[in-house]
Amino acid sequence: MAEIRVIVLPGGKLQVFVDGAGVSFEDAKLATLKVLGQLRAQGLEVEQTSEIEQHRDAGVQHVHIKGNINVSH
Amino acid sequence: MPCSLAVSITKAAVSNEQLLQLLTPEVVYEAVKNFLRRHETYQRMLVGEWQGGPHIMFYVGRCVVTIVNGEVTVTGGTKREAEFAQKLMTDVTTLLSRLADYLFAQQVQNALAALGPVESQAVNVDDQGVTRQATVLTLKI
Numbered sequence: 001m002a003e004i005r006v007i008v009l010p011g012g013k014l015q016v017f018v019d020g021a022g023v024s025f026e027d028a029k030l031a032t033l034k035v036l037g038q039l040r041a042q043g044l045e046v047e048q049t050s051e052i053e054q055h056r057d058a059g060v061q062h063v064h065i066k067g068n069i070n071v072s073h
Numbered sequence: 074m075p076c077s078l079a080v081s082i083t084k085a086a087v088s089n090e091q092l093l094q095l096l097t098p099e100v101v102y103e104a105v106k107n108f109l110r111r112h113e114t115y116q117r118m119l120v121g122e123w124q125g126g127p128h129i130m131f132y133v134g135r136c137v138v139t140i141v142n143g144e145v146t147v148t149g150g151t152k153r154e155a156e157f158a159q160k161l162m163t164d165v166t167t168l169l170s171r172l173a174d175y176l177f178a179q180q181v182q183n184a185l186a187a188l189g190p191v192e193s194q195a196v197n198v199d200d201q202g203v204t205r206q207a208t209v210l211t212l213k214i
Contacts (some may be wrong), residue, residue: 001213006177006185007198008208010170014089017079020213028081031214035185036085037196042184045091050084060122 002031007063014046015063017055025054087177093143095176096169101140102129103170105165109133115161138165145169171206178208185212 005017016035018028029052039046102124109115109131121132131138136150136158147162178193185191192211197204 002214004156004212006181006210006212007196008174008181008210009078009106009198009200010174010205010207011192012089012092012173012177014085016081016083016085018081019079019117023080025080032081032083034188034214036083039085039181039184042122042187044087044180044184046087048083048085052083055079055082063200063205063207065196065198066205 002027004031004035006035007065009063013049028052028054092173095173095180096143098124098127100130100172100176101143101169104168105129105131105138105140108168109164111179112164115164133161136161138162140165140169143169174206176197178210182208182210185210188212188214 002018002023005019007015007017009015012019016032020027023031030051036046036048051071102122106122109119115133118134119131120134121130123130127141129140130172134150134157135154137148138161139146139148145162145166147158147165150158182191184192189212194211196207196209198207
């Protein structure tokens with residue numbers, strides 16, 4: 001099962017993180033598309049502003065939650 | 074889920090126009106009225122308020138706050154009160170911006186609820202060195 005975190009940022013921006021035991025990148029892509037599709041189906045005109053990117057420690061620039069549940073890199 | 078373990082990351086956004094649509098006159102009127110009535114300085118100076126159609130006005134001392142479609146202007150006051158008027162405009166603009174963000178997060182949460190239970194958490198995030206308030210919505214598919 002894919003665990004999805006949608007971080008809603010100021011100014012109408014979103015970042016969608018997908019994880020989960022045994023979740024492949026293909027699974028993550030499908031889950032992301034499902035989330036974005038659901039938002040659009042509910043009338044939110046959400047535009048994807050990046051590719052669905054496979055996360056690497058030094059790769060995708062994204063926000064970090066401050067506190068003890070996230071890591072910096 | 075530490076971000077270093079995320080399988081994928083995707084960015085998306087809605088337009089500023091869509092955010093502004095959340096700020097209906099009724100919502101804005103109630104939010105600004107409550108803000109001014111509770112603010113330690115403005116509550117003593119609030120002398121009137123008016124709403125008609127998309128136009129909302131608050132009379133704070135000798136300044137008039139006008140809000141139309143989420144746009145805030147402050148007029149009136151003397152030259153010496155320019156600093157006060159500027160602060161008033163900044164405060165109300167910031168309030169509306171945060172209100173739009175809050176309403177947007179609620180809208181996203183409601184939309185995702187059709188996929189399953191959604192947990193919501195207010196957090197601070199580090200966005201390229203800048204701390205921002207954000208909402209994290211967690212669900213499983």
